[in-house]
Amino acid sequence: MIGKRAEFLLTDGAKISGRVMNIQDNALIIKLLNGYNVGVLIDEIKEAKELDEEESRDNRKEYEKSLRHEEHKNSGEKLKIQISIIHTGGTIASKVDYKTGAVIARFKPEDILKMFPELNNIANINSRLIGNMLSENMRAEHYNLIAEAVKEEIENGSDGVIITHGTDTLHYTSSALSFILEGLNKPVVLVGAQRSSDRASSDAYLNLINAAYFIKRAKMPGVYVCMHNSINDDDSVIILGTKARKMHTSRRDAFKSINTKPVALVNYKEKKIKVINKPTNTKSSGKLTLRRFNPKLKVGLLKSFPGINHELIDFFKDYDGLVIEGTGLGHLPIVENDKFTEENSRVFESLKKLSRKMPVVMSSQTIYGRINMNVYSPGRMLLSIGILGNFSDMTPETTFIKLWWLLSNYNTDKIRRKNLIMKNFRGELTDKSDESFNIIES
Numbered sequence: 001m002i003g004k005r006a007e008f009l010l011t012d013g014a015k016i017s018g019r020v021m022n023i024q025d026n027a028l029i030i031k032l033l034n035g036y037n038v039g040v041l042i043d044e045i046k047e048a049k050e051l052d053e054e055e056s057r058d059n060r061k062e063y064e065k066s067l068r069h070e071e072h073k074n075s076g077e078k079l080k081i082q083i084s085i086i087h088t089g090g091t092i093a094s095k096v097d098y099k100t101g102a103v104i105a106r107f108k109p110e111d112i113l114k115m116f117p118e119l120n121n122i123a124n125i126n127s128r129l130i131g132n133m134l135s136e137n138m139r140a141e142h143y144n145l146i147a148e149a150v151k152e153e154i155e156n157g158s159d160g161v162i163i164t165h166g167t168d169t170l171h172y173t174s175s176a177l178s179f180i181l182e183g184l185n186k187p188v189v190l191v192g193a194q195r196s197s198d199r200a201s202s203d204a205y206l207n208l209i210n211a212a213y214f215i216k217r218a219k220m221p222g223v224y225v226c227m228h229n230s231i232n233d234d235d236s237v238i239i240l241g242t243k244a245r246k247m248h249t250s251r252r253d254a255f256k257s258i259n260t261k262p263v264a265l266v267n268y269k270e271k272k273i274k275v276i277n278k279p280t281n282t283k284s285s286g287k288l289t290l291r292r293f294n295p296k297l298k299v300g301l302l303k304s305f306p307g308i309n310h311e312l313i314d315f316f317k318d319y320d321g322l323v324i325e326g327t328g329l330g331h332l333p334i335v336e337n338d339k340f341t342e343e344n345s346r347v348f349e350s351l352k353k354l355s356r357k358m359p360v361v362m363s364s365q366t367i368y369g370r371i372n373m374n375v376y377s378p379g380r381m382l383l384s385i386g387i388l389g390n391f392s393d394m395t396p397e398t399t400f401i402k403l404w405w406l407l408s409n410y411n412t413d414k415i416r417r418k419n420l421i422m423k424n425f426r427g428e429l430t431d432k433s434d435e436s437f438n439i440i441e442s
């Protein structure tokens with residue numbers, strides 16, 4: 001069959017046709033009509049049909065006609081932009097292992113094009129693998145690795161980068177990349193999926209194709225997240241990387257924009273982009289510089305709760321920084337009201353000690369809304385011992401990532417003296433809160 005044109009039906013229902021180039025590690029290497037090579041595992045081929053040259057010529061004519069049609073539609077602009085897809089893993093790059101039923105992260109870069117050839121209608125795609133990891137395993141070293149790969153792709157001429165990533169910690173990574181990629185003048189879009197790409201209900205296709213379409217049409221430099229806007233297969237929502245948060249364990253519209261309206265809604269099927277809230281701080285020097293994380297630093301994220309003991313605060317004494325998820329406007333149990341609350345005074349003393357040693361930053365368990373430690377006297381007590389973050393509307397996760405990044409790139413004294421936690425670097429802070437709770441009708 002080598003050298004022949006053939007059509008293959010795969011076990012997952014996908015159809016592939018092209019010229020069989022050779023056999024490598026029990027996979028057929030097939031050159032698709034668009035010129036890209038894909039590898040198809042022989043044990044994933046259900047049926048194979050040799051195409052005679054005439055028939056395959058018709059296929060090619062069909063493909064070239066569709067390309068001309070696409071080209072005509074994009075008339076007047078460069079037909080194909082260049083988009084790089086960097087794979088890190090997660091459900092989007094996983095398959096169901098039908099022997100165990102578990103979702104396993106196992107994907108080769110070319111799989112994406114094999115499964116979603118329509119991406120080729122939007123851009124020339126090149127694909128590279130950073131890893132096949134579930135995102136709960138991400139560490140700061142990975143943030144630096146991904147940022148280095150993004151810089152390389154942009155310097156090699158990419159007009160934009162898609163990063164496929166697990167959803168659980170996707171908003172930590174989108175924040176981290178926002179801070180590392182200083183002077184970014186291209187769009188970088190993180191895409192995940194709540195259903196593995198080989199399942200009919202997968203949200204991978206819509207998120208990927210809409211991310212590519214956003215990169216091609218919106219021309220908005222910056223770091224973004226692209227996921228479902230609702231449980232339907234219509235729009236994807238584009239959220240600024242420092243304002244995104246996963247808010248549901250399994251819904252496909254799990255990602256919401258916190259304390260600010262989303263950037264846009266994208267619908268490739270209808271060729272529509274509805275810009276809602278264009279980021280203002282996307283002016284870039286055009287010189288992309290990596291301001292990396294220092295993975296050796298130890299930064300904590302502690303959720304306060306009724307009855308918390310001071311030992312928990314003391315635990316962080318050898319850390320470099322701590323973010324506390326306080327309650328409400330930014331409160332912690334530090335006031336002794338009666339004989340049951342003596343421990344609260346010890347919590348306050350421990351906080352005072354810790355705050356002398358390192359930046360301690362307040363965020364809120366409410367997720368939505370803004371910190372304000374001026375309203376109640378306990379909040380003022382926290383301000384009096386140097387707790388930072390007053391008036392912040394960042395999520396706890398973005399606050400944690402920002403503090404780690406600040407400690408990696410500035411000395412502690414400057415962070416405190418210049419109150420850098422409240423300096424707006426990447427749109428992570430807004431000066432007016434969005435009260436709409438982000439229910440965006442598409």
Ligand code: DAS
Binds near residue numbers: 089091136169170193
């Ligand atoms: N474990 C999840 C992760 O990798 C799977 C997913 O949602 O992508 O974040």
